[in-house]
Amino acid sequence: MTNDRFLRALKxxxxxxxxxxxxxxxxxxxxEYRATRARAGSFVNLCKTPELACEVTLQPITRYxxxxxxxxxxxxxxxxxxxxxxxxxxxxxxxxxRPLRTRADIESLSVPDPETDLRYVMEAVRLIRRELHERVxxxxxxxxxxxxxxxxxxxxxxxxxxxxKALAWDDAATMHRLLDVVARSVAGYLAAQAAAGAQALxxxxxxxxxxxxxxxxxxxxxxxAQIVQSLKLDNAAKDVPVxxxxxxxxxxxxxxxxxxxxxxxxxxxxxLGNARMRVGDSVALQGNLxxxxxxxxxxxxxxxxxxxxxxxxxxxxxxxxxxHGITPxxxxxxxxxxxxxxxxxxxx
Amino acid sequence: MTNDRFLRALKxxxxxxxxxxxxxxxxxxxxEYRATRARAGSFVNLCKTPELACEVTLQPITRYxxxxxxxxxxxxxxxxxxxxxxxxxxxxxxxxxRPLRTRADIESLSVPDPETDLRYVMEAVRLIRRELHERVxxxxxxxxxxxxxxxxxxxxxxxxxxxxKALAWDDAATMHRLLDVVARSVAGYLAAQAAAGAQALxxxxxxxxxxxxxxxxxxxxxxxAQIVQSLKLDNAAKDVPVxxxxxxxxxxxxxxxxxxxxxxxxxxxxxLGNARMRVGDSVALQGNLxxxxxxxxxxxxxxxxxxxxxxxxxxxxxxxxxxHGITPxxxxxxxxxxxxxxxxxxxx
Numbered sequence: 145m146t147n148d149r150f151l152r153a154l155k156x157x158x159x160x161x162x163x164x165x166x167x168x169x170x171x172x173x174x175x176e177y178r179a180t181r182a183r184a185g186s187f188v189n190l191c192k193t194p195e196l197a198c199e200v201t202l203q204p205i206t207r208y209x210x211x212x213x214x215x216x217x218x219x220x221x222x223x224x225x226x227x228x229x230x231x232x233x234x235x236x237x238x239x240x241x242r243p244l245r246t247r248a249d250i251e252s253l254s255v256p257d258p259e260t261d262l263r264y265v266m267e268a269v270r271l272i273r274r275e276l277h278e279r280v281x282x283x284x285x286x287x288x289x290x291x292x293x294x295x296x297x298x299x300x301x302x303x304x305x306x307x308x309k310a311l312a313w314d315d316a317a318t319m320h321r322l323l324d325v326v327a328r329s330v331a332g333y334l335a336a337q338a339a340a341g342a343q344a345l346x347x348x349x350x351x352x353x354x355x356x357x358x359x360x361x362x363x364x365x366x367x368x369a370q371i372v373q374s375l376k377l378d379n380a381a382k383d384v385p386v387x388x389x390x391x392x393x394x395x396x397x398x399x400x401x402x403x404x405x406x407x408x409x410x411x412x413x414x415x416l417g418n419a420r421m422r423v424g425d426s427v428a429l430q431g432n433l434x435x436x437x438x439x440x441x442x443x444x445x446x447x448x449x450x451x452x453x454x455x456x457x458x459x460x461x462x463x464x465x466x467x468h469g470i471t472p473x474x475x476x477x478x479x480x481x482x483x484x485x486x487x488x489x490x491x492x
Numbered sequence: 493m494t495n496d497r498f499l500r501a502l503k504x505x506x507x508x509x510x511x512x513x514x515x516x517x518x519x520x521x522x523x524e525y526r527a528t529r530a531r532a533g534s535f536v537n538l539c540k541t542p543e544l545a546c547e548v549t550l551q552p553i554t555r556y557x558x559x560x561x562x563x564x565x566x567x568x569x570x571x572x573x574x575x576x577x578x579x580x581x582x583x584x585x586x587x588x589x590r591p592l593r594t595r596a597d598i599e600s601l602s603v604p605d606p607e608t609d610l611r612y613v614m615e616a617v618r619l620i621r622r623e624l625h626e627r628v629x630x631x632x633x634x635x636x637x638x639x640x641x642x643x644x645x646x647x648x649x650x651x652x653x654x655x656x657k658a659l660a661w662d663d664a665a666t667m668h669r670l671l672d673v674v675a676r677s678v679a680g681y682l683a684a685q686a687a688a689g690a691q692a693l694x695x696x697x698x699x700x701x702x703x704x705x706x707x708x709x710x711x712x713x714x715x716x717a718q719i720v721q722s723l724k725l726d727n728a729a730k731d732v733p734v735x736x737x738x739x740x741x742x743x744x745x746x747x748x749x750x751x752x753x754x755x756x757x758x759x760x761x762x763x764l765g766n767a768r769m770r771v772g773d774s775v776a777l778q779g780n781l782x783x784x785x786x787x788x789x790x791x792x793x794x795x796x797x798x799x800x801x802x803x804x805x806x807x808x809x810x811x812x813x814x815x816h817g818i819t820p821x822x823x824x825x826x827x828x829x830x831x832x833x834x835x836x837x838x839x840x
Binding site: 304305306307309310313314353354355356357358359392394395412413414415418434435436437439440441444447448451471473 | 782
């Protein structure tokens with residue numbers, strides 16, 4: 145590996161400077177992404193065509209001195225493979241043609257086979273690894289069971305996913321049945337990504353933070369832990385570091401660190417130094433600038449990078465990132481300022 | 493006052509049962525509200541016509557055994573009175589015709605006079621107090637300076653209010669100038685509501701939780717404290733309890749309690765018992781069921797009410813509420829179940 149800063153930081157080993165990658169680094173803010181996306185015809189087709197997924201995965205690696213690549217895909221590939229029929233319309237978001245409406249819908253679900261039902265993802269992973277030529281490591285990913293269940297029940301995005309929560313309150317057993325089959329699917333899917341060549345794995349619990357504390361423990365955290373433990377028993381995945389990112393769930397950091405993951409993703413509503421003190425030496429931390437900082441001036445971006453590095457302090461185990469995905473309205477030049485600032489200011 | 497449970501709970505005095513009111517209790521989930529709203533022609537006109545604002549304020553008090561009424565109005569009346577030109581379209585949200593685009597726009601702002609520029613609000617408060625006949629207390633309210641600044645700069649709602657944050661990073665002095673004039677406007681507006689008859693005052697810091705910790709301290713918390721302290725120096729307002737609700741800012745509860753407010757509003761992502769331990773005896777707490785619980789079965793609603801009451805424990809100083817506004821899709825019968833459960837289960 146030409147550049148192994150990212151993997152070293154995840155193991156909390158010393159690095160020459162803090163590694164950085166950006167959530168949604170292959171995304172709409174890049175003109176070259178928009179061009180490939182237009183050729184693909186649809187977002188789903190872009191995900192399902194390994195050559196195109198590979199192309200957009202590599203675009204930010206070509207443009208910026210990033211320290212990791214992340215598979216271009218979507219968290220909703222698993223429910224799609226389970227038969228729910230995914231479409232994604234720009235400006236509207238994801239939608240399932242066949243959302244889960246009855247207990248029978250949930251009872252009929254089965255775990256997809258990654259190498260057949262999600263072959264396009266595994267092909268993309270293998271192709272990206274070849275095309276990366278060991279320049280930087282490749283991150284694979286999946287959505288958390290709770291987050292996937294939210295979309296599967298609601299059928300689309302929502303402010304509060306009340307329909308999913310109502311099922312948890314009204315029929316917890318059925319909700320657990322759903323979360324269990326999804327958790328087993330996610331674990332198998334991530335293990336297959338590791339076997340195909342992913343060198344780190346990230347679980348996005350995008351909607352965990354919408355849950356009250358006891359609900360979070362029962363319906364989100366428990367299945368995150370189940371997946372991490374399951375990966376530790378898998379030959380291909382057992383040595384692959386897992387990053388768990390539960391957005392808006394900062395009050396649960398200690399429990400999240402106890403899942404057995406290598407690192408926690410952090411949103412920007414907690415100080416890095418505070419988070420580090422809370423989880424101690426148990427995990428690395430990834431994050432956590434407010435994505436809105438990329439709408440500020442270059443001077444402000446550098447200042448905020450410096451503040452984040454200072455807050456984390458001179459310890460091993462920091463992977464720089466935003467606290468959420470980069471937004472489509474960002475000027476790509478601003479991201480260059482951020483990446484350079486991370487490398488330059490952390491090397492001092 | 494026939495029913496003073498709410499005011500007693502805010503003072504942390506013993507009550508016969510836990511008082512309850514609901515954020516947005518006068519709202520679209522009620523058919524009688526929708527009828528009055530249709531007669532008003534527009535949401536803004538409903539706010540600006542004291543007789544209609546009074547009518548919808550009283551509708552939930554007539555229908556349910558609630559323990560407080562809250563003025564029907566909008567947090568954006570102040571920027572509207574400052575000349576920004578508010579409109580609110582259903583399903584889209586608020587929009588300003590003249591958002592703040594330049595430093596000169598901000599420098600030209602002045603504090604509105606409540607009894608002239610916002611006379612319709614004061615008339616509504618006086619009318620509601622008369623029509624309430626001392627059945628329950630009336631709550632007045634305003635938006636926080638940070639929250640109002642977000643809308644004034646952005647011109648409309650936003651996921652992350654990046655434009656407002658960028659001003660804070662790029663030109664903090666100008667942002668502070670804006671927040672100061674808004675804070676003085678909010679303080680004067682709330683004092684005038686108290687003079688007109690409001691018996692408690694609530695400040696909604698809806699977007700405080702979007703800020704990183706140091707940003708929250710500098711751009712939100714500081715102005716919340718300024719307003720509370722200013723109200724303590726006002727003859728009409730000095731004995732009127734103030735409730736501060738900073739949504740998503742649970743990591744700042746101790747500092748929020750130190751503003752001098754009587755009570756803190758809480759969203760549902762923190763346990764009531766945990767919050768009570770953190771703030772001790774300094775303030776009452778208001779909240780905090782997930783609004784989505786009203787989409788669950790009556791049995792689940794009762795169970796969640798019981799769990800919240802149990803979490804708070806047998807202490808004085810709890811005002812029951814949701815952790816955010818009731819949503820338009822709720823069956824009004826479900827809210828009756830919740831209110832009855834609060835009174836019945838807390839009286840035991």
